Amino acid sequence: MKNSVFSQKIYSFLLTAYRWYLLTPERSLEEAYQTALKIKEIEDNHFNGNKISPDSAMYSSSVMDYFQADLKKLLKDVRMRLTEFKASRWFSNESKQKAAAKTGIEYPNPALVLEKLEFIDQVIAKYTNYDIETSSVNNVVSPSITVADNKVITQPITPKSSVKNSDIQPKRKADSTGILPRSILTTITRLQAELDPNAEKDVVQNFRQTQKTTIISVxxxxxxxxxxxxxxxxxxxxxxxxxxxxxxxxxxxxxxxxxxxxxxxxxxxxxxxxxxxxxxxxxxxxxxxxxxxxxxxxxxxxxxxxxxxxxxxxxxxxxxxxxxxxxxxxxxxxxxxxSITVLKDFFDHVVYGLSDSAKAFIIILFTDVFVGFHSPHGWEVILEGLSRHWGLPANRDFIFLFIATFPVILDTIFKYWIFRYLNRISPSAVATYHNMNE
Structure with missing residues (x-):
């Protein structure tokens, strides 16, 4: 008697799991449809039925950040559910549909499925370029603000995506020199920036953007x-x-x-x-x-x-x-x-904005502490402290093996970074580093 009850419970559990598996396409489509309805509700209530964009309504930057964060999450959910719907439909065949009919599952009307898919496509079609636009905003070069002769000079913000491949051409020797010296052209450009009536507004806007980035990073x-x-x-x-x-x-x-x-x-x-x-x-x-x-x-x-x-x-x-x-x-x-993207841009701006001597000083300090001549003593103290922290006996063989291999690997990685990246971005800093290290 007990075995029959146990077998019935197992059969009921397997039947429930199989029904859940067969209903995956319908469930995924319904979740995508409900998410699309949420996007449509935001458009109707806050953007007069238009696209969720600063051009559709007058909101502050904080409010737009709130709506765009919700939009990004909802679009991600819709696309994930549609992918799940397509994948589950691909595994579905006639035999499984017959099995579903035997278990009492009724598939929705195909016309209703097409209607939901059409509505979802209409909602997300307006945001097909949303990810591209977002990435282009993240790839904006940070404005450089310099102080010269007690005057603030700011360079215009130029998106990386605005540089086309066709515009990147190898320079010829004839193109490296112009009719006028570069110093005169630079002076003319600076005067144009100072005489621009919107220069002060651009400087304040760039400063606020840099301040916001710093606050988020810290x-x-x-x-x-x-x-x-x-x-x-x-x-x-x-x-x-x-x-x-x-x-x-x-x-x-x-x-x-x-x-x-x-x-x-x-x-x-x-x-x-x-x-x-x-x-x-x-x-x-x-x-x-x-x-x-x-x-x-x-x-x-x-x-x-x-x-x-x-x-x-x-x-x-x-x-x-x-x-x-x-x-x-x-x-x-x-x-x-x-926040990680903003933090990366912040570190790039801080590190690569240092002078060549400061970069060389930081590099030498880092290498001497972690991979220098006296670094094995520091690594030994750290490993023994970790062993005591976790209640493990200090294995001297493991400590010596770690000291003999890890600093060497770290030194190799650091030298490769200097050769591969820093030498291309700031060769003068590398030259200063070698001179100071000698």
């Missing part, structure tokens, strides 16, 4: 630091700590989690015994009896055991709390792709 860097640390402390205090204490309380005899901690405890206990004997010898007190020494040693052993028990529990907590921190860090990176 805030994102602080989030990358603060959120993992907070996650580590909260998980350790609220989730991991009580669980570890609960399971370790059931095994009171387990004090050490590795032999290295046990050796430290024995050495500390031995030093305590030698200390009390030494203090008794240099004082005028009568010699301690073996019972007194044994009593003091017993109390000290309890203190040492409790101390290393807490240290062992703390190491176990650190392992699981670090896992929570890594998950929080990866989650923050996944949901902050736009």
């Amino acid at each position: 805030r994102f860097i602080l989030l990358l630091i603060i959120i993992p640390l907070l996650t580590h402390q909260i998980a350790k205090a609220v989730v991991v700590g009580p669980l570890v204490e609960h399971f370790r309380s059931s095994e009171p005899e387990q004090i050490f989690i590795n032999e290295e901690m046990e050796e430290e405890a024995l050495v500390e206990l031995q030093k305590f015994e030698e200390r009390i004997k030494f203090e008794n010898l240099i004082s005028n007190a009568p010699p301690l009896s073996s019972e007194a020494i044994e009593s003091q040693m017993h109390e000290k052993a309890k203190e040492v055991a409790e101390e290393f028990r807490r240290e062992s529990a703390n190491a176990i907590k650190n392992v699981f709390a670090d896992i929570f921190s890594v998950v929080a860090f990866i989650w923050l990176l996944i949901i902050s792709k736009s």
Whole structure:
């Protein structure tokens, strides 16, 4: 009787899963249709039925950023559901449709399916170039603001996409020189920029854009630091700590989690015994009896055991709390792709905006700290600290092998970056680096 009931439950579960699989095309199409209705609702309520764009309504930049973020998410959902619909339709055949009919599944009317697809195409057709436009905005070259003779000079913002392949042609020697010297042409261009009535407005706009980029980048860097640390402390205090204490309380005899901690405890206990004997010898007190020494040693052993028990529990907590921190860090990176793009542009603007001597100084400082002659001592301290943090014994063979390989690989990667990228972008900085390094 029990076997028959169990078999019926398994059959019911498999039948439900099979019905869910057969209904995948209809479910995907319905989700895409509902998402398209949300886009249409935003257009009707806020943009007078027109495309979600700054040209369709008068909103501030913050409000438009809010609508465009929602639009980007909704368009992504529609396209994912349509892809799922097409893929599931491709696997569907006549035999599966017959099987669906046997299970009581009725496919929707083809006319209704075509009507929904037509509506979805009408809604998203207006945004077919949305991703291209967004990427072109992200690829805008940051305006360069320089100060010369107490005057602010700004270069016009030029999108990378505006440079066509046909416009990039190899320069000939005859094209490298002009009728007038370049300094005169540069001066004329600067005067034109200063006499432009919109120059002040452009400078203020470029400054605000740069300020916004800086604020976003600094805030994102602080989030990358603060959120993992907070996650580590909260998980350790609220989730991991009580669980570890609960399971370790059931095994009171387990004090050490590795032999290295046990050796430290024995050495500390031995030093305590030698200390009390030494203090008794240099004082005028009568010699301690073996019972007194044994009593003091017993109390000290309890203190040492409790101390290393807490240290062992703390190491176990650190392992699981670090896992929570890594998950929080990866989650923050996944949901902050736009902030990562802004941060990359910010670092490019800061790093490549430094002088040649500053670039060379930073390069030498980085290489000497991580791959220089004295770097093995630093790596040894870091690895031993990590081992103690996680409650692992310090494996000297692994530490020496790591020191012998990782800094060499890091140095090779760094030299390749200098040769491949920095030498092309700022060759004078590379020359300064070699001169300073010699």
